[in-house]
Amino acid sequence: MILAEAFAEARVRVVAVLAARFRDLDLAEDAFGEACLAAVQAWPAAGSPADASAWLYRVAHRAALDALRRRQVRAKAPADPPEPPATPEEVMLDADDPIPDERLRLFFVCCHPAIAAEARAALTLKAVCGLSTERLARAFLIGEPAMLQRITRAKRKIRDAGVPYETPRREQWAERLDAVLATLEIAFGQAYEDAAGSGDAAGLALEVLRLSAILVELLPQEPEVLGLAALVRLAEARRPARLGPDEVMIPLSEQDTALWDRALIVEGAALLGRAGRLGRTGAYQLMAAIHLAHVRRIETGRIAWADIVGLYDALLIVRPSVVVAVNRAAALAEAEGPEMALLALEALDEPRLAGWRPFLVARASCLAKAGRKAEAAEAYCAALALGPAKAERLFLQRRLEDVAV
Amino acid sequence: MQYMLLIYDNPADYTGDNAAVMADIMAGHMKLGADLHAAGIQFSGNQLRPTDTATTVRTANGAQTLHDGPYAETHEQLGGYYLIDAPDLDAAIAWAKRIPAAARGAVEVRPVVQR
Numbered sequence: 001m002i003l004a005e006a007f008a009e010a011r012v013r014v015v016a017v018l019a020a021r022f023r024d025l026d027l028a029e030d031a032f033g034e035a036c037l038a039a040v041q042a043w044p045a046a047g048s049p050a051d052a053s054a055w056l057y058r059v060a061h062r063a064a065l066d067a068l069r070r071r072q073v074r075a076k077a078p079a080d081p082p083e084p085p086a087t088p089e090e091v092m093l094d095a096d097d098p099i100p101d102e103r104l105r106l107f108f109v110c111c112h113p114a115i116a117a118e119a120r121a122a123l124t125l126k127a128v129c130g131l132s133t134e135r136l137a138r139a140f141l142i143g144e145p146a147m148l149q150r151i152t153r154a155k156r157k158i159r160d161a162g163v164p165y166e167t168p169r170r171e172q173w174a175e176r177l178d179a180v181l182a183t184l185e186i187a188f189g190q191a192y193e194d195a196a197g198s199g200d201a202a203g204l205a206l207e208v209l210r211l212s213a214i215l216v217e218l219l220p221q222e223p224e225v226l227g228l229a230a231l232v233r234l235a236e237a238r239r240p241a242r243l244g245p246d247e248v249m250i251p252l253s254e255q256d257t258a259l260w261d262r263a264l265i266v267e268g269a270a271l272l273g274r275a276g277r278l279g280r281t282g283a284y285q286l287m288a289a290i291h292l293a294h295v296r297r298i299e300t301g302r303i304a305w306a307d308i309v310g311l312y313d314a315l316l317i318v319r320p321s322v323v324v325a326v327n328r329a330a331a332l333a334e335a336e337g338p339e340m341a342l343l344a345l346e347a348l349d350e351p352r353l354a355g356w357r358p359f360l361v362a363r364a365s366c367l368a369k370a371g372r373k374a375e376a377a378e379a380y381c382a383a384l385a386l387g388p389a390k391a392e393r394l395f396l397q398r399r400l401e402d403v404a405v
Numbered sequence: 406m407q408y409m410l411l412i413y414d415n416p417a418d419y420t421g422d423n424a425a426v427m428a429d430i431m432a433g434h435m436k437l438g439a440d441l442h443a444a445g446i447q448f449s450g451n452q453l454r455p456t457d458t459a460t461t462v463r464t465a466n467g468a469q470t471l472h473d474g475p476y477a478e479t480h481e482q483l484g485g486y487y488l489i490d491a492p493d494l495d496a497a498i499a500w501a502k503r504i505p506a507a508a509r510g511a512v513e514v515r516p517v518v519q520r
Contacts, residue, residue, distance in 0.1 A: 114494060161516045162406045164493035172495055 003043065007036050010053035012128050012214065013099050014060050016106035020165050025109070025127055025155050027064050035060035057099045103128075104167055104218045112163045113179035119154040120179070121187040126151060128214075129207045139190055139204050177219075181228050181284065184211055188232045205236050216271065226275035227284030233268030234291035237261040242391075248398065249391035253334075257298040265295050283319040286311055305335035322350045323358070330362045338369035357386045361396065373403040407517035408497035409488055413481040414510030416455050426507065433505025441489065441500070450487035481511060488517070 011032060018028035035056045049055040110124040122140060125131045131139075137147035157163065168176040191204035212229040219225045241259035244250050272288045290311045297303050312328035325348055333341035345363050353359045364379030380400040384393065419427065434452075441448045456475040463470050475482055487504070491497040494514070501512040 112494075114498070161514075162408075162491075162494045162497070164495050166493070166495075168495060169499075172499065176495075 002048070003040065006048070006052040007039075007056070008130065010056045011130050012103050012106065013053055013101065014057045015127055015130075016102040017057065017100050018060060018064050019109065019127070020102040020105045021061075022064055022068070023159075023165050025158065027067055028060075029127060031060040031064035031067060032056070034063040038063075053099060101218075103214060105165055107180050107215065107218075108167055108176055109158060109163060109165055111176075111180040111183040112158070113175060114161065114163060115154050115157060116150075117182060117186055119150045120183040121190065122147060122151055123154045124183055124211065125187055125204075125207060128211060131204075131207065135200075138200060177222065177224070180215070181224060184208055184215070184228060184232075185284075187211070188235070192235060202239060205232070205239070208232055209236060220274075221278065223275040223278040223280045224282040224284045226271045226278070227282060227286075227288050230268040230271035230275065230288035231284050231291060233264045233271065234288055234295055237264035237268065237295065246394070247391055248394040251395070252294055253297075253303055257295075260295065260298060262298070265298065268292065281314075281318075283315060286315040286318065290315070303334070305331055309335045322348055322353065322356075326359050326362050330365065333362075333366045333369060338366040341366045342370065354382075355386065357383050357388060360386070364399070368399065368403050376403040406491060406493065406497075406519065407488060408491055408494075409486060409515045409517055410450075410497070410501045410504060411483055411513040411515065412485045412487075412504060412506075412510065413513065414484050414507050415480050416482060416484070417480075418507035418509070430505045430507065437487075437500075437503055437505070440503070441487075446500070447490040448487055450485065452485040453483060455484075456482045481509075 014032050014035070015025075015028045018031055019025050022028065038059050039052075039056060043049070106128060107124070110127050111120050115123070118140065122136050125136060125139075126133070133148050133151065134144050136151075137144040140147065142150075188205065188208040191201045191208060193201070209232055212225075212232055215225050216229045237260050238252065238255060240261065241255035241257070242250060250256075268288065269292055272285065272292060275285050275288075290308055293304050293308050293311065308331045309328060312324060312331055315324050316328065326345070329341045329344040329348075332344055342363070345359070345366065348359075360379050360383035364376045364383060367373075367376035367379060377400060380396055380403065384396050384400070387393075388396065438448075438450070459473075459475040461472040461474060461476050463472055487500070489497065489500055491500065494516075497514050497516075501514050504512050506512075
């Protein structure tokens with residue numbers, strides 16, 4: 001376990017520096033894997049080195065050079081006989097430089113907007129966090145061969161299309177940073193989707209929390225980086241309260257606040273405060289602020305619905321979407337009553353809404369609040385017909401029973 | 406690295422009474438060429454005649470047939486290209502974004518195989 005922790009800690013730095021140096025993600029990952037294997041053999045006997053990361057870096061660096069040499073030998077006519085591989089002791093004596101910090105470059109490479117968004121998320125979790133293809137396949141609900149193909153294709157594009165192993169130039173900074181943040185958002189969405197996920201999904205969420213913490217460390221002056229870090233913490237803080245004992249989904253406004261993770265809430269609130277002081281607002285900060293307004297219930301015992309509607313109004317300006325509009329309507333139902341919310345929902349001009357579950361659920365809930373039980377039941381049935389996951393299905397069935405009397 | 410910037414747009418956007426639009430686009434290309442030159446970027450490029458002048462040679466089962474028209478009948482058609490020497494994909498994309506376009510269109514950025 002201690003070994004695994006040391007590996008996890010060292011991984012991002014070592015893979016990042018090797019990838020940047022050799023411009024080859026596969027080579028970097030394989031070399032790090034070799035270094036871990038060497039450590040498993042060497043450390044128990046000789047004792048763990050004082051600086052595990054530096055040890056792994058040196059061995060991985062040597063392994064990468066060896067792999068390159070083997071490649072060249074294979075590609076060309078027989079050249080000089082290859083040097084015997086260095087023993088870990090030799091490597092230890094080799095160099096004493098601190099590991100250069102190339103983590104940011106690794107993020108920008110893995111999250112390049114020229115790579116499909118869902119492939120970016122998988123690639124980042126693999127290269128930076130070391131998640132296996134099998135684990136990623138489970139997280140993204142696709143088969144292992146499909147996941148492997150997705151990652152292989154992304155790596156090939158990075159290599160062949162000339163995706164730079166550099167931090168972006170100033171004129172591209174905004175677009176490239178947006179892509180990094182969107183990648184983390186997708187990864188977290190994947191973990192958050194599964195309310196029942198006490199194991200797998202929670203583990204994935206922790207990785208995203210770690211990724212966002214690294215980004216905060218690297219880019220402390222980017223308010224949206226802080227905003228995203230706050231958002232994932234404030235959302236994750238509620239995981240223990242999202243399911244009832246019978247595995248039914250519990251909506252945010254009805255969750256038992258005693259089950260929320262206070263440490264994560266404090267951390268998220270502090271990050272959002274720091275972001276606010278930088279004075280440039282954005283979608284992630286607004287989303288985090290909405291979450292924060294909800295978790296304030298832990299102190300005040302009530303939810304400031306009018307504030308939440310206002311935050312959604314601002315979010316609609318910076319990130320207009322039906323998803324935001326539907327969530328705003330749900331908040332409006334609490335702030336100003338179901339009739340206002342139903343008007344807002346009717347005003348949405350989007351033909352596919354009738355087959356979109358969150359819209360149907362929001363509408364059903366407003367209809368129920370307005371006492372229009374038959375219509376509410378119809379909307380709940382339509383939502384159920386779309387085959388939601390178990391926790392939400394149980395929740396919707398109960399709501400349906402409430403209006404079916 | 407060499408990148409091919411393939412310009413796809415709708416030929417209909419260039420027909421009719423739009424001399425002003427055409428002049429703008431042509432001026433944009435001239436400016437882009439001058440900027441590429443000033444940036445020391447090796448490049449070449451051409452405008453293609455409309456797809457009603459295209460002939461497609463198709464090969465299937467070892468036999469070749471001629472076809473009057475472009476490879477695929479779509480709204481957007483390959484209308485021209487730049488071949489540029491850029492350090493990396495980001496640089497190529499930055500130049501692609503500066504290619505003047507009519508009301509709508511797309512630029513596909515494709516790395517050229519280096520041998």
